[in-house]
Amino acid sequence: MNQKPFTHLRLFALVLTLVVLIWRASPAQAALGITDIQPRTAENNQSTQLTITGTDFAAGAVALLENFGALSTSFINSTVLTAMLPPGLAPGVYGITVVNPDSSSTTLANAITIIQNAATAAPPTATPQAESSSIPADRPLVVIESYNAGAESISPNQEFDLSIKLKNIGSTPASNLVANFPPGDCVPRVSGGVLAITELDDGEQKKFNQPLTATYEILGKTVATVVMQISYTGPDGSPYLETFNMTIPVTSGKFVPTATPTATPTAPPVPRPQLVIPNYSTDISPLQPGTIFTLEMVVENKGNANAKRVSMILGGGAGSEGVPPGTPDAGGISGGGGDFGNFAPVSASNVQFLGDLNASATLTTQSTLIVNASTNPGAYPMQISFSYVDDKGLVYTDDQVITLLVYQLPQVDVNFYRQPDPLFAGQQGMLPVQVVNLGRKAVVLGNMVVDGAGAQYSNNSILVGALDVGGYFTLDALIVPDQPGPLEAVVTINYTDDFNQAQVITRTLAVQVEEMIAPEPIPGEGMQDGSGEPILEQQPETWWQKLVRFIKGMLGLDSSTPQQPGEPLPEEMPPSDIPQGVPAPARPKG
DSSP states (O other): OOHHHHHHHHHHHHHHHHHHHHHHHSOOOOOOEEEEEEOSEEETTSOEEEEEEEEOOOTTOEEEETTTEEOEEEEEETTEEEEEEOSOOOSEEEEEEEEOTTSOEEEEEEEEEEEOOOSSSOOOOOOOOOSOSSOSSSSOOEEEEEEEOSSSOBOTTOEEEEEEEEEEOSSSOEEEEEEEOOOSSEEEOSSTTEEEEEEEOTTOEEEEEEEEEEOGGGTTOSEEEEEEEEEEEOTTOOEEEEEEEEEEEBOOOOOOOOSSOOOOOOOOOOOOOOEEEEEEEESSSSBOTTOEEEEEEEEEEOSSSOEEEEEEEETOOBOOOOOOTTSOOOOOOBOTTSOOSSEEEOSSOSEEEEEEEOTTOEEEEEEEEEEOTTOOSEEEEEEEEEEEEOTTOOEEEEEEEEEEEEOOOOOEEEEESSOOOOEETTSOEEEEEEEEEOSSSOEEEEEEEEEOSSEEEESOEEEEEEEOTTOEEEEEEEEEESSSEEEEEEEEEEEEOTTSOEEEEEEEEEEEEEOOOOOOOOTTTOOBOTTSOBOOOOOOOOHHHHHHHHHHHHTTSOOOOOOSTTOOOGGGOOGGGSOTTSOOOOOOOO
C-alpha cells in the first residue's frame, strides 16, 4: 500500500535528473546585442562604412538607421557586421537597430552622429577609421555596394527592374558567382530568379539588373523585402554563401479586402509630361564638311500632362530647378556645356523657346547648323534636351540623342580635255573625255562609261582607279551619230562612299552633229548609182528635136526626151532614122 507513493517519487526524481543533464549539456546561447559601432561620427557628403560589433548576429541580419531605414548590410560572422551609410543624411544623432532573419532585434541608441561638411572650415581632425574597406582575411567577401528599384516606391502587381551593384571587399577573387532570388514580397521575372555573374576580383564592382514583380503580399506594408542569396567560391575552391535582405518602400494607401470578387486596386500613374522626337530630317542630303543645313524636328508630348515653357537645347543642357512662388528666380537655361565640335548653330543660339505643349500634341521646330570643315566622314550622335515645367511647377529635363551622317563625296570635274572634232551624221568621230580630282584628298573611282541615246558608242568604258589630288584620267570614246542636231553624251562613274554603299557620278556633255556632206564626182569618171550604172544627165533639146518628138508621138513612136550622152541631134540624125513621109529638115546655114 505504501510502495505506490514511493514509486511516483522516484519517477519524478528521475525526470528531474534528466532535465538537469540536458540543460547542462546544451551550450549557452548568447543574447542578441550591439556592443560598439565604428566610426561614431561621419560627414554627410560621402558614404561611410560602419563596422558593427555585438553578439548573436545571424546570416542575413540587416542594420536599420533611425528615421531612415535599412542600410546595405554584410554579415561577416556572428559578432561582426558591416553596413554602408549613404551620403546626404541630415545632421543629427541616430540610433542603429540590428534585425536577425528570425525577427529578433536589438537597438543601440545615439550610436552615430552625422555632421554637416563645411567646405570653408579648417580640415577636421581625422577620425580613426579603417584604412581599407577590405576585410583583413585571406578570403573573398562579396557585399552589396548599392541597389535601386528605379522608383521611389512600388505598388502591388507593379513590374520593375532592381539594379544591384556588388563589390568584393575581400582580399582574394571570388569565382562562380550565382545570385538567387527566392520568391517573397516580389517574384523574379525573365531570368527565373537565377543570375550568373562569373568572376569578381578583389576590390572590383559589377552591376546587374533583375526584373521583378511586386505581389499582393505587400498590401498594408510600408516596405517590401527582396531576398538575394549569393554563392561563390574562393581561389582554393572553398564555397561561400551570402544572404542579403533589400527593402523597397511601398506606395502608401489603404487597401481593404472584400468578401466578393472586385477589381484589383492599381495605383494610378503619376501624371507628368514626356517630350520625345519621333521624326527629324535635314534639307540637304548628304551632309558634307562645311555644309550649312536646316535641321527640322517633330516634337511630341507622349505624357499625360501638359508641358509649359518648353525650351529646346541643342547639344544638351538643363533648366533651373525652380524656386517657391513669389521668390525672384536667378536661374535659367544651361546650354553652354554641349558638344559643338562637329555641328554648331548658325544665325541663332543653341537654345530655342518652344512655348507650351499639351498632352498628345505635336509641334515642328527648325534649327540652322553648320558641319565643321574638319569633321571626318562618319555617324555622329547629337544630344538634344527639353527643359519645361508641368502644371504644378515641377521642373523636368528630357534628354535624347539623334544621329546625323556626314559624307565626304568625291569632288571631280568631268569634261572634254580639248574641243572635240566636228561630228557628222553617220560618220565615226571621237569624244575626248577627261575626269579631274578637284578635292582635298585622293579618291578611288570605279568604271567610267560614256553612253547615250541617238548614237552608237564603242571604246566607251574603262576603270579609273585611284586619283591623287589634282590628278586626271582621260578616255577617247568613239561615236557614230544617227542624225544631225544637238546630241547629249552621258558620262557615269561608279564609286563606293564612306559607308560602303555603291554610288554613281553622272555628267552630261553636249555636242553638235553636222549634216553629212555628199562626195563630189571625180572629173571624167561620172557618177554611179547603187546598181553600178552611170547616172544619165538630161541633154538640152533644140527646136528640131522637139518637132521630131511631136511627130513620133503622132505616129505612136517613142517621143521621150533623149537621155543618153552623145545622142545625135536631129540635124545629125542619119537618113535611115527619119520617119517616112516627113521631109528631112534642112541644115541650118552658116
